[in-house]
Every structure is written in C-alpha cells, then in structure tokens.
Amino acid sequence: MQSAINFGAGPSMIPQEVLKEAQTHLLDFHGHGLSIMEASHRSSMYEEVHNRAIEDIKTLLHVPEDYDVLFLQGGASLQFAMVPLNLSQGGVIEFVDTGTWSSKAIKEAKIMGLNTRVVASSKESGYTHIPENIAFSDEADYAYITSNNTIYGTQYKTFPDATAPLVVDASSDIFSYPIDWNKTSLLFAGAQKNAGPSGVTIVIIKRNLLERVNETVPTMLRYQTHAEANSLYNTPPTFGIYLLGLTMKWIKAQGGVEAVRQYNEEKAALLYNAIDASEGFYVGHALPGSRSLMNVSFNIKDKDKTLEAALLDLAQKEQMVGLKGHRSVGGLRASIYNAMRKEGVQALVDLMHSFAKTHR
Numbered sequence: 001m002q003s004a005i006n007f008g009a010g011p012s013m014i015p016q017e018v019l020k021e022a023q024t025h026l027l028d029f030h031g032h033g034l035s036i037m038e039a040s041h042r043s044s045m046y047e048e049v050h051n052r053a054i055e056d057i058k059t060l061l062h063v064p065e066d067y068d069v070l071f072l073q074g075g076a077s078l079q080f081a082m083v084p085l086n087l088s089q090g091g092v093i094e095f096v097d098t099g100t101w102s103s104k105a106i107k108e109a110k111i112m113g114l115n116t117r118v119v120a121s122s123k124e125s126g127y128t129h130i131p132e133n134i135a136f137s138d139e140a141d142y143a144y145i146t147s148n149n150t151i152y153g154t155q156y157k158t159f160p161d162a163t164a165p166l167v168v169d170a171s172s173d174i175f176s177y178p179i180d181w182n183k184t185s186l187l188f189a190g191a192q193k194n195a196g197p198s199g200v201t202i203v204i205i206k207r208n209l210l211e212r213v214n215e216t217v218p219t220m221l222r223y224q225t226h227a228e229a230n231s232l233y234n235t236p237p238t239f240g241i242y243l244l245g246l247t248m249k250w251i252k253a254q255g256g257v258e259a260v261r262q263y264n265e266e267k268a269a270l271l272y273n274a275i276d277a278s279e280g281f282y283v284g285h286a287l288p289g290s291r292s293l294m295n296v297s298f299n300i301k302d303k304d305k306t307l308e309a310a311l312l313d314l315a316q317k318e319q320m321v322g323l324k325g326h327r328s329v330g331g332l333r334a335s336i337y338n339a340m341r342k343e344g345v346q347a348l349v350d351l352m353h354s355f356a357k358t359h360r
C-alpha cells in the first residue's frame, strides 16, 4: 500500500489498482515468461495490448469512425509544433490564450513564421478565467484552445464553436468528460496527468486532416505516418502504453467518463466549498465560473509566504505531497485528477480547516 496522498500536477497519481495489476504481471506477463517491457513491439503479445488500449480509448470517448487514435512521443509540448506543421495551410491560426500552455503553443507557430491571431485572452486578469464570447473567424486554418489550464486552474465548461477545425490541448483533463466531436477535429494529451505515466502522447485526429500535411515535413513529424502504421511506425513507448491501457480499463470499471465526471464534481466541490467557506483565509485563483475540476489553485490571505510554507510543511507531515503551486502563480495547487479518491480530498479539506482555525 502507498502511504502518500499525491496532489502533484504531473506526473501524477495513478490508480492503485493499475499499479498493482502492473506489479502482478511485471515479471511474467500472463504466462508468456517475460515482461511486457521486454516484448517486441511487433509481437502479438504486445500488439494485443496496443490495440486494446486504442479500442478502449475509442469506447470511452465515443470516438467517431472517421477519427484515428495515435500514440506519439515528445510530450504534449511537441504537439505545439506538430499541429501547425501538419495543419497549417499558410493562412492564419487562431488561438485563445488562457495561460502558459496556450502561450507556448502560440510561440511554436510563431517560430515557424506562421501567421497567428489571438482571438481572446485572459492574460490581463492574470489568467483567472476562460474568456467569454470567443469568436473564431471562418477563414482560419484551424482554431486552438487549451481545455484545462493546469497551472491557473481554469477549465472550459463547453468547447467554443468554430467553423475551422478546432484543436484542443486536453493534457490535464482528457477522460474526465465526454468529448463533443461535432466541435473537435484534433485532441491531444500527454498521458501523465489523467491517463497513465509520462512518455506517451495521445492524439485523436479527424482523418480528413491527415492529407493536409506539406511534403517538406519529416516522416516522424507527420500524423499520416503514424496513422498509416497504427502508431507502430517505429518503437512506441510500449510500457507506457500498457499502463495507459490499464488506466482505460480502470476508467471503464468506474463506469466510464460520465461517472468519473460526476465523482470529480463532488471531489472538486469539497475543496471549493472549503475555500469559499474560509471567509477569505483561502482565496481561489480561478473565478467561480471558470473553476477547474482537475487543478485547484489557491492562495492563503495576503499571499502570506510564511503561512504558505507552514501549511505545506504540515501537509508534508500528513504525507500529502505535490501541493506547492506553480512558480508562475505561487500559493498552493491541489491536482485532483481521476485517480484521486474523495477521501484524499477530504483529508486535505480537514487539514485546511484546522490550519485556518489556528492561523486566522
């Protein structure tokens, strides 16, 4: 049994059941006499794991027939470059800037000399909310959003409408709600927050976008290459994909993404209620209408560094780890992804409550 409650933003908590199952089969994979880690990616033993993971993603997210699910490497960060490399047609790319991760995506498109336009931004307010009335133009090559802002703790309640293909960075909230595929043409996520360990990036792309790619794009950087080869063009991160697959199986056992979302709403409510009931002792970073169900970023009154350190210290003693806020926002951040149990959140809420009582 693990003793720590892991509130880390990523890599983050993986369900105990997943880790245990991996442990059970680590040396001898279901009677094959070797570890899945040691198996060729061309073996039927591995291919079964690989294809099962893809199928389970399709089932869980109700991925339509005309989309491909890809397993890539290079993290979500490589997608900041790979998306424009594959989808840009020399026109304008439109972004909503909701913080660090969208800014980084904009930066990559700019490095390539592409024409970028920020149609909405919450930068002026310190990224405390998702902008309202987002209006993408009809002429864009594609539109781009970050569904959950891991650092600031803001999240879209629904994806905005776009006539151009909508690209979504869902690295920190994939598998926590159903995806509206009528609105979404490409969705990507690094696995290490809500889908497994680091080292795998999931890309779900509408097949008609694969043909857009320019002849000058290198083989490994084309979605087409990986789609045609079922993500087996070269050696994929096999062990990571195996663990991701076990995580998919776990989500199915929880009742799927709809059930997970409901549970997550209850978990997040515990924490936001504690912040709201603290009479200003705790101050949430995100405005109420934009609050993330995944990352709860908050400060202690007057952004008091001594109190912050004292609370982190106390949490550490109770084996609650990963609560330090991102350096760009400061304060604390509790990441409560799918794998976090309600008991873990309740333990943090209890700690916050007693801490506020003694330090008010």
Ligand SMILES: *Cc1c(COP(=O)(O)O)cnc(C)c1O
Pocket (backbone or CB within 6 Å): 010, 074, 075, 076, 077, 078, 101, 146, 148, 149, 150, 169, 170, 171, 172, 190, 191, 193
């Ligand atoms: C963590 C994160 C990234 C970066 O992921 P890497 O896999 O480390 O490149 C990108 N976007 C969002 C929203 C994230 O939370």
